[in-house]
Amino acid sequence: MKLIDGKKISSDKRAEIKEKVAKIKQQTGKIPGLATILVGGDPASRVYIQSKIKACEHAGIKSFHHDLDENSSQEAIIALIKKLSENSEIDGILLQLPLPQNKDAQECLNAISPLKDVDGLHPFNVGLLNLLKSWNEIIEKNILVSCTPLGIVHILCKSGITIDGKTAVVIGRSNLVGKPLSMLLLANNATVIMAHSRTKNLKEICKSADIVVTAVGKSRFVNKDFIKTGAAVIDVGINRTPEGLCGDVDFDAVKDMDIEITPVPGGVGPVTITMLLENTLKAFSNRRKIVA
Numbered sequence: 001m002k003l004i005d006g007k008k009i010s011s012d013k014r015a016e017i018k019e020k021v022a023k024i025k026q027q028t029g030k031i032p033g034l035a036t037i038l039v040g041g042d043p044a045s046r047v048y049i050q051s052k053i054k055a056c057e058h059a060g061i062k063s064f065h066h067d068l069d070e071n072s073s074q075e076a077i078i079a080l081i082k083k084l085s086e087n088s089e090i091d092g093i094l095l096q097l098p099l100p101q102n103k104d105a106q107e108c109l110n111a112i113s114p115l116k117d118v119d120g121l122h123p124f125n126v127g128l129l130n131l132l133k134s135w136n137e138i139i140e141k142n143i144l145v146s147c148t149p150l151g152i153v154h155i156l157c158k159s160g161i162t163i164d165g166k167t168a169v170v171i172g173r174s175n176l177v178g179k180p181l182s183m184l185l186l187a188n189n190a191t192v193i194m195a196h197s198r199t200k201n202l203k204e205i206c207k208s209a210d211i212v213v214t215a216v217g218k219s220r221f222v223n224k225d226f227i228k229t230g231a232a233v234i235d236v237g238i239n240r241t242p243e244g245l246c247g248d249v250d251f252d253a254v255k256d257m258d259i260e261i262t263p264v265p266g267g268v269g270p271v272t273i274t275m276l277l278e279n280t281l282k283a284f285s286n287r288r289k290i291v292a
């Protein structure tokens with residue numbers, strides 16, 4: 001088993017971003033800004049939001065955090081988002097998900113200006129992603145795409161794992177990870193299988209894949225039976241167990257296999273946050289029509 005070092009991939013990219021931010025400041029006198037919104041006090045969400053704010057500070061990006069009460073109305077969330085969408089100091093807006101019960105997250109996301117939608121969840125950006133014909137267009141057209149899928153493609157690329165022509169199985173069909181990732185892999189010429197909780201013969205399907213991405217949220221869900229020799233395994237699961245934080249893959253069960261795999265922690269998580277910084281810069285330059 002060969003571990004893919006997400007922390008290293010992340011810190012290399014963050015150093016590049018930091019330099020870009022410094023250059024932007026020098027050339028424009030402006031500082032890119034990211035607004036984060038947390039509704040309610042879910043402890044895991046708070047940890048993620050804090051890592052995002054810290055990463056911004058380290059890169060020189062200005063962060064504007066908004067804590068909303070658990071009982072805030074949907075109207076109040078939308079009103080805040082609209083205000084941030086109009087604030088010219090703010091380039092990116094991130095609404096931390098999930099929202100507390102009884103709120104329509106998509107309705108809130110629809111209020112984010114598509115130009116500031118650093119999670120790529122506004123219907124405009126979802127549409128652009130689905131219209132993609134090739135990976136080049138992501139760069140040329142400056143489309144904002146969800147951070148975890150971008151991070152996964154970045155990890156594969158930096159690890160020298162080709163996507164073109166490979167069979168990739170994505171387990172999980174969420175709007176934040178599974179669906180956008182499938183579109184990105186497709187744009188990179190993979191043959192993509194979108195698997196989910198109702199998929200039959202999941203083990204056999206995964207066993208045929210060159211790349212397996214698991215975003216399920218169940219510890220030890222993926223074992224030896226799912227993975228073929230030589231495969232790349234990307235573990236997006238974040239599960240808190242009595243033994244600590246772990247992903248969806250039963251690490252002990254696969255440790256003797258000839259595979260490449262991202263660990264949890266230290267795999268996809270840190271690179272996801274790095275892509276949020278990257279998307280904030282992308283939003284900055286899209287809005288100002290300059291090359292960062």
Ligand SMILES: Nc1nc(=O)c2c([nH]1)NC[C@@H]1CN(c3ccc(C(=O)N[C@@H](CCC(=O)O)C(=O)O)cc3)C=[N+]21
Binds near residue numbers: 047272273
């Ligand atoms: N609008 C929105 N956008 C998101 O991108 C988003 C979200 N909502 N809601 C929750 C998920 C989850 N997510 C993570 C980011 C970093 C780590 C991360 O850095 N993890 C560390 C461990 C951190 C720990 O100890 O929990 C690691 O894997 O090494 C994990 C999870 C972003 N998400």
